[in-house]
Amino acid sequence: MYDSAHAVTLAEIYAARRRIAGRVTRTPLVRSGALSRRFGAEILLKWETCQPTGAFKLRGATNMISALLEERGRDSLAAGVVTASTGNHGRAVALAASRLGIPAVVCLSRLVPEHKAAAIAEFGAEVVRVGESQDEAFGEVERRVAERGMTLIPPFDDPLIVAGQGSIGLELMEDAPDLDRVIVGLSGGGLLGGIGAAVKAIRPATRVTGVSLSRGAAMAESLTAGHPVAVEEVESLADSLGGGIGLDNRCTFALVSQVMDDHYRVSESAIAAAMVDILAHEKRLVEGAAAVGLAALAEHGLDVRGRKVALILSGNAVSLETLDRARAMIGR
Known part of the structure; x- marks a missing residue:
């Protein structure tokens, strides 16, 4: 039985990569070139889009559903899987479950844009709208787990x-083993925690930088407080970075505390400018949460001259x- 209250190890990240191989894209x-010239550095873009x-x-959704099937058997997931999401995780759960023949329900708050809800439904999941925040949507998830036996x-x-998200860190270290810094959007901490766990285990000198919203940043406020806290969720161009981390957070709060350098x-x-800059120079559309690394470089004038820096372009749901x-x- 997997225990959600332990640190994520490099071995678990390698196991996740083996499990998801062929089901996700490397x-x-x-x-x-444009950003490298602008900042006097070697700027590398990790296109998770x-x-x-x-x-x-x-990555994470495929790893977890596959691992549960391996461990517990298909009958244990007969009632289906359920989650709450600001959009991208719901789409991931919907596709991963559909591929594995498992019913899925995704609960969304009313703040989640309609185009994201439609994208989730396209993969066959049932979409349920409830509440004004991700925490309220999660209440419906808990009810379905308790009353319907969903997972x-x-x-x-x-x-x-x-561990599934940490497979990104393995790819970074293989493709850029001398990487000086990786800049990652920070919300619930799964992405930064996974990447940070892999990178720090392989190359401790690589700096892991997190970037949050100016308002409604639950993980940032929690780290300042020294324990998980609730914050008011606000509308943002980077809506994927909204939502709480859970007052009973058992994994990512401690992990982010350990692996994040700044x-x-x-x-x-700044997010708006970064989104437009990426489209203008890279000819690809990214969501606000994917542009926050560039936003931080520009708004805070981070000195990366002569360094090799990776930005995680996390998604394109915009x-x-x-x-x-x-x-x-x-x-x-």
């Missing part, structure tokens, strides 16, 4: 989820209306 790490779901979340696939706070918050205008809003914010 994404490219590509040097950006190349996943079939358009975001990194497929929870949490968005971030489980070693199996974290942390920055970014404004909505509507054209949101892109237009970003452009309007910066007058482009």
Whole structure:
């Protein structure tokens, strides 16, 4: 039986990669000429937008559902899997469950954009709207687990989820073994925790930098407080970074505390500029949460001159209306 209250090891991350092989994409790490010239550094872009779901979340969801099937057997998941999401995790659970022949329900708060709800439904999951925050949506998840015997696939706070996301860190270390810094969006901590666990185990000198929203950043506020706290969820161009970390957080809070070297918050205008810059120079559309690494470099003037730096472009679930809003914010 997997215990969600333990640290994620490098061995578990390697096991996750073996488990998800052939079911997720090994994404490219590509040097950006424009950004490298701009910052006087070697800026590498990790394109998780190349996943079939358009975001990194497929790694963790596939790992957890596959591991549960291996450990418990198919009958144990007959009632289906259930989760709460701000969009990308729900899409990942929907696709992973569909591929493995498991029913799935995804609970969303009313803050989650409609285009993300539609994208989840496309993969065959039942979408349930409830509440004004991810925490409220999670209440419906808990009810379905208790009353219907469904199996929870949490968005971030489980070693199996974290280990799946950590496979990104293995790819980074293989493709750029002398990497000086990796900059990762920080929300629930599954992505940063997984990448950080892999990177620090292989190359401790690599700096792990987290980036959060200027408002409504639950993990950032929790780290400052020294324990998990609740924050008010707010609308943002980087809506995937919203939501709480759970007052009973058992995995990611401690892990992020251990592996993250420094942390920055970014404004909505900086996120907007980064989204537009990536589209202009790289010719690819990314969501706000994927652009926060570039936003931090620009807004905080991080000195990366002469360094090799990777930015995790975590997903592309953004509507054209949101892109237009970003452009309007910066007058482009």
